[in-house]
Amino acid sequence: MKTVDSTVLAASRAAPDWASSPARQRADLLAGLARALEEGREPLVKLAHDETGLGALRLSAELDRTAFQLRRFADEVTAGAAFSVIDDPAASGAPPAGHPHLHRVRVPVGPVAMFSASNFPFAFSVLGGDTASALAAGCPVVVKSHPGHTGLSREVHELALRVLRAQLLPAVLLGLVEGASPQIGQDLARHPAIRAVAFTGSLRAGLALQQVCRQRVDPIPFYGELGSINPVVVLPCAMLGREQAVATALAQSIALGTGQFCTSPGVIIAKRSDSLDLFVRLLEKALASQSLHPMLNEAIRTGFDAGCQRLGQRPRVAQILRGASAAANVPAAALFRTDAASFCSDPALREEVFGPEAIVVEARDDQDMLDAVRAIKGSLTATIWGADEDNQFHRALVRAASSVAGRVLFSGVPTGVAVSTAQHHGGPFPASTQPFSTSVGSRAIDRFLRPVVFQDPPDWLLSRGGLPV
């Protein structure tokens, strides 16, 4: 096992050439990595399941998504728009109207430290979206593998090295460090040659790493995704007469992956009514009947129980469902209920409980609903069902949802994040530490490209087509 220092130094030595590599070379690498993943599917999925217990079906789909993502960034590099050259020819005359020739490019930041997540052993790991977008941007990557899937991480890394070698590229473009101690990660984020950090994980670990990035002599960007509560607002017109369908859809989304998705819905806001009471009974039943698989690790399992217990003990919170665990490492889904006023006044009710859990928030009126949405800390998503009509209240609701979330859904459930051109996966803190950036979708590449403007650049620099030199 190489040390953090030697791995980062090796990556940094490869950085200048990779920063000036032609688009074709980067696209070929990304496509080659995608193909290699697909070709290695069977043993990789098996190993991933052995380490995480997430199931072959889900893991195979996640591998597809990861390969798809690599190819998307190949397309992005080929299209070239991400490097967003703005050429602003000289304008004659005195300032402010007159100005020199300004040519704006975006240059790769340099080596990126990427921290794998426990819950996506392919898509947020060695060859996940952070790695793909950083390589596409022209940055070497040093991955800190997650202790929950060390074996898979090594296999995927070996596979990547084979692709790099086959394409005659330096193997050090993708480094791997591992270890369960927080020290390893902090050494990585503190290393002078590391120029940006991408992290998906817990609030506590994320804040510690953010602190390291900020306290450097040369602070670097920390792109952290640290938690999200994902409110779902069900308006009366979407609830009345559809209680069973709404309950089924939400129960499935809450229980998906045993609730271990960053976009798992944790808060359901609806108006007090007989329809709501019926819905809660149906949701309780639907949740109780979901089959859950073991959680990813002991810490998550313990954290889930502690979170549920804390919530259940708050005043004015009713525990609707808290079944017995089927096995020690398999939790029971949990459902709570409170009123909007309590939800707004008690911050503990708005903390994320990572796992198959949700709290129903009963609103007396429209204002209560707005207040409940606004009280939520930053979230990756907010869902509004039933806002088909244009009226003042719906506009206010969309505005409130937009102020707390990076993605506002009007149909479907928040779990499942499309890898697409327009996607934005990031919201106000703690959903993201950099809410203007996204960790999923084409614009994820922007995190690793810093604008630089060349004033009166020489012809040879321009002739390189805006690509960084």
Added chain:
Amino acid sequence: MKTVDSTVLAASRAAPDWASSPARQRADLLAGLARALEEGREPLVKLAHDETGLGALRLSAELDRTAFQLRRFADEVTAGAAFSVIDDPAASGAPPAGHPHLHRVRVPVGPVAMFSASNFPFAFSVLGGDTASALAAGCPVVVKSHPGHTGLSREVHELALRVLRAQLLPAVLLGLVEGASPQIGQDLARHPAIRAVAFTGSLRAGLALQQVCRQRVDPIPFYGELGSINPVVVLPCAMLGREQAVATALAQSIALGTGQFCTSPGVIIAKRSDSLDLFVRLLEKALASQSLHPMLNEAIRTGFDAGCQRLGQRPRVAQILRGASAAANVPAAALFRTDAASFCSDPALREEVFGPEAIVVEARDDQDMLDAVRAIKGSLTATIWGADEDNQFHRALVRAASSVAGRVLFSGVPTGVAVSTAQHHGGPFPASTQPFSTSVGSRAIDRFLRPVVFQDPPDWLLSRGGLPV
């Protein structure tokens, strides 16, 4: 004088309507403010000179620049690209290829706190670039005026209120708070309704405000411009035979505004040679003959002397020029000389000295030059004269300059920042606390627009053309 709290609350009540205001309304406001500034020129410039001593000629040109900037953002709003809608129609099929309809917009962050700078009483003050870009983005602004030009700030604010009233817009869209105590600024940055802070000023004050923004329950972006040393690399071919012209150009840029520009050149890197020795003698003479006006305030004056004294006492630093002050508040220009190895090993030589000062760094070879550039902390600009030819060394130099600066100049001096489409005024820390953003030029609006994606949005939302609701 209204309190911080009442001013921010009033601005925040106007925020939703302004966020959904049509482009035409915003453009009209910005153009109206520009016109009003121009119409008020004579008394405003007089008042500005009385408070800052910067001279009528410069201040009138700065007013022109400020009006030009307001109109640029009017054009930017009208063009609409800043709101950067990406419409990504639904794709049929299973994920990852299939996905729902995703419609990406950018929503104004909400009320912005803007801290005026001492050295630009018009362009980085009440109606400066931060205010113009925030209003264009759809955000109300609360200005913290600079104690160095309180009277002018009040007059410009009154003028803005007249324009707002004439256009039947709420006067609270542009609030003003004042006071010399740091407490006022911290109260402003801490206020729950403030959603972003823009600041241009000293490292110390900026870091304190950044800390306030970070320690909030809901951290907000802090766009701070905190200092820049602006290296100028003069390659032998640009120096030899042109020593006098280079000395004159640099002396004028160093002494411009008594050195009180954020882009004032503070480091000159050149190769050891007879040509360099001649240049240093000519620069000393040219600097000594520049006429300097009083500095902006006592703190800047004291800081300049302390900085020069500190620098002069470092080992292996020769003091070339340090004349006597013409008057107590007028400094004498200063020039120092050192070698590249000392420059790289002693961080004190790379600290900004705000005022008419520069240090010449003598390089033995190309590697020395690269090392000196790379040793520089983040800077707004880096200038390279004489890199007309395409070769390995010039490429490495451009790469080094791009890694430490946001603007790389190949001709001209760094003072004077064009307000244009491609401009990037921001570099790695401490030049900017958010080096992916710019505080000058059209892209400054991006600081106040946060991406949000609507998934399967209803028709009424789409029909509003991507404008935030």
